[in-house]
Amino acid sequence: MNVTTAIQAATRAFAIGGPILELDSISLRFGGVKALTNISFNICEHEIRAIIGPNGAGKSSMINVINGIYTPQEGEVRFRGERLGAMTPQRAARMGISRTFQNIALFKRMSVLDNIMAGRTLQTRATFLDVAFRTPRSRREELESREKAEEIIEFLEIEDVRKTQVAKLPYGLQKRVELGRALAAEPKLLLLDEPMAGMNVEEKQDMCRFILDVNENYGTTIVLIEHDMGVVMDISDRVVVLDYGKKIGDGPPEEVKRNQEVIDAYLGVAH
């Protein structure tokens, strides 16, 4: 796996840059339950950043804070140095943050193509009147969206199901379509919540390849939550480790792997 990392570093088209997203002392509570406590870390441009931790560690909550689904009670989020007050999912999307969900959140009754084209809603401007009267603007945008969507479909190798309703697709393909929909928005920052959960080895390998390719081809910064340690160590540049809503490790995979606290959290010790 070190070989992979080495090759990656050597051939990288987009060199890792400075921090684009900084999380500063984030705390999040639901009623009396503390989901996240005083968490700070940053995400650098073009890197693949993993968030790991045992079940209930607060990983998904962390992603939900980043894209504004949850508002933390304390702490602040800075995107490209700009301090963000109340973040909303919409604002996050406008700033170029896309995401996938732990439990697939596709538009079930729409086709693969429509799902991916729907992902481009912020890239299109046509009003309902444009669309209704098929104005040149609407037709041009529709064609552009279609071309972009086809590009993604080709990249994800799902050409043969492009007109299929997503509800009818197997789980692994649905995960892929969801990635496609997130990519359609041409994100700067891509949040992947367990993109490989429930997949077999082969499917995982495919997904790893897609993630690395996205990072490689478009320079997209990626934050991913993953349980499979092998995968995490393989593809990520830096890792944040959460346990019971607290940060217990942060750094390159090799370093994190040697961290005693992390080992305890994963193997379990008497607290």
Place this chain on the structure above:
Amino acid sequence: MIDTVELLFFLEVLIGGLLAGVMYSLVALGFVLIYKASRVFNFAQGAMVFFAVLSFVGFMELGLPFWAAFLVTVALMILVGMTTERLVLRQLVNQSDQTLLMATIGLAFVFEGMGQLIWGVEVRRLDLGIPDVPLEWVLDSTGMFISALDISAGVVAAVMVTVLAILFSKTKIGLGLRAVADGHAAAMSIGIPLKSIWMIVWATAGVVALVAGMMWGARNGVQFALVWLALKAWPVLIIGGFTSVPGVIVAGLMVGAIEKVAEVYIGPAFGGGIEGWAPYMMAVVFLMFRPEGLFGERMIRRV
């Protein structure tokens, strides 16, 4: 100092409203039963009320004495409830809420149409043998117009609610029902007979519908309009919460009282008829501020 006569009139209006509210609660109760056990929004509950009381009156007109007619109708409603569950709802297990709602709207049409096909369409009087004239002792002591029928409706409703509450909390059926409400698969996995629970629930809802219909029919006559009156159980459900028995009872009383008071005091300014929409507007306003209902818990959105 408020005028005593005015105060008494207000109280009278209020009590009239509360009693109408009891009826709404009764209809809503049948709904809650079914919703708790199967997550089905039974739009047809109102139509079941109409069908039940129409059948009851029909049996009486055929010459059956009161109790015989009552028992026959109870039996009929149990049968209707169980058949409906078996033929319609069981075919629709795991369908979307929308599909289920549509199917029960279809059911409502079937009940309404069947009732009229079997028993005819004319308005009928229903005489329960309880006089609907002001009780003299109440009139003498307070000057308010309240009839024995009003009071018995209140008592019957209270008894129904108590019986159902005991059924829910103390019996084995109730325990099973609550388990089913929590999750079908989990309930089945520990051996709760899901299908029998559903049948029991639909049968019970049928009987509740009959009682509600008898109370209502005795006051307003047995007629098609009952169906639209029963539609007011919906705002009651919204305000009370779809799964809360105490919720819908409080909400029913609230809706009944407020709509009557509004009709009497504000209505004349607009030529009346506020009752027709006031409960729905109340529900909308309520939704804007407390979408989870009176006693419901706020949901945390999980992603």
Place this chain on the structure above:
Amino acid sequence: MIYRQAGQFRTSYAADSRAIPFREDRVALALILIAAYFVIPFTASDYWLSVILVPWLALSLVATGQNILMGYAGQHSLGSAGFMAVGAFACYNLMLRIDGMPFLVALILSGVIAALVGVVFGLPSLRVRGIYLAVATLAAQFFIVWVIDKFGWFTNYDTSGIITTQRMEIFGYRFTTPAEQYLIVLGIVTALTWLADNMARGRTGRNWMAVRDMDVAAEVMGLSLLRTKLQAFAISSFYCGVGGALFAYAFLRSVEPTAFDIYLSFRVMFMAIIGGLATTIGPFLGAAFILLMPVFLNTTFQGLFGAAVDATIISALEQVIFGVAIILFMIFEPLGLARLLQIAQDRLRQWPFKY
């Protein structure tokens, strides 16, 4: 071998995303339109034109509005008749109170007014969904009809509360005969259906469906739930309003507010559902089914029992049959008549040689 799928290649994305992908279907639609515009007006009886076809077209338009809201945007609504009433009475008052108001302008404006009212009653959709929203739209239904009924201004202080619609006149030409009125309704319905179909298949429709299928994901993509839902409410109500005005002007002619009762709302909803939600043709099929059912029952009964069958019996039976039809559709084909039509077409495409 009516259908041939083979040999029809789509060589551009534009060709691949057209409304009707198969040549045979396009020809069929063209033939139907030609018949509708050039044959039916001259051959159909006045009874068929003004008692069947005109209300069918008008209600199909209303059902299209219902379909936009329910089928595409996934928002329950039981208030379509209320918005029809807004359209009908707005049109009446615009024509009445503004001198020289052209009918077409009044019609569009009444749709816009209905849209504004729709937005107001769509506001609860931001907080609640499903059944809760359905109850909120019931408020619209009852409140709107009550307002129009109780405030004399809307009915021009007519003592019986009934309005008589003005003549339909476009560019100085008065549409008075059944065939002329049919044509004007047909023209408006064709145009609005074309627009609705464009919206449904384009960006607008995708946004609606995104909100319908998974609102959290739609929000995360940057879609404003507020704007998308209210837009659906507005456009849906526009269609209901225009449809209501056409229903009043070309069919009812003397109109009382209570004609737009909740029973009509239910019928419109059934049209949308039985026809097939989230399809363009569905509302038309559904409206035909719901409107023709009573006609069919009537003739059948007259054939079976002679002339005298009590109208109330017929209407009760009609209710039972509607109810059963809805239940059967929900159990066996929740996607409605449009889906059945599609299945038939697929079979035809393979007939007589399955390959």
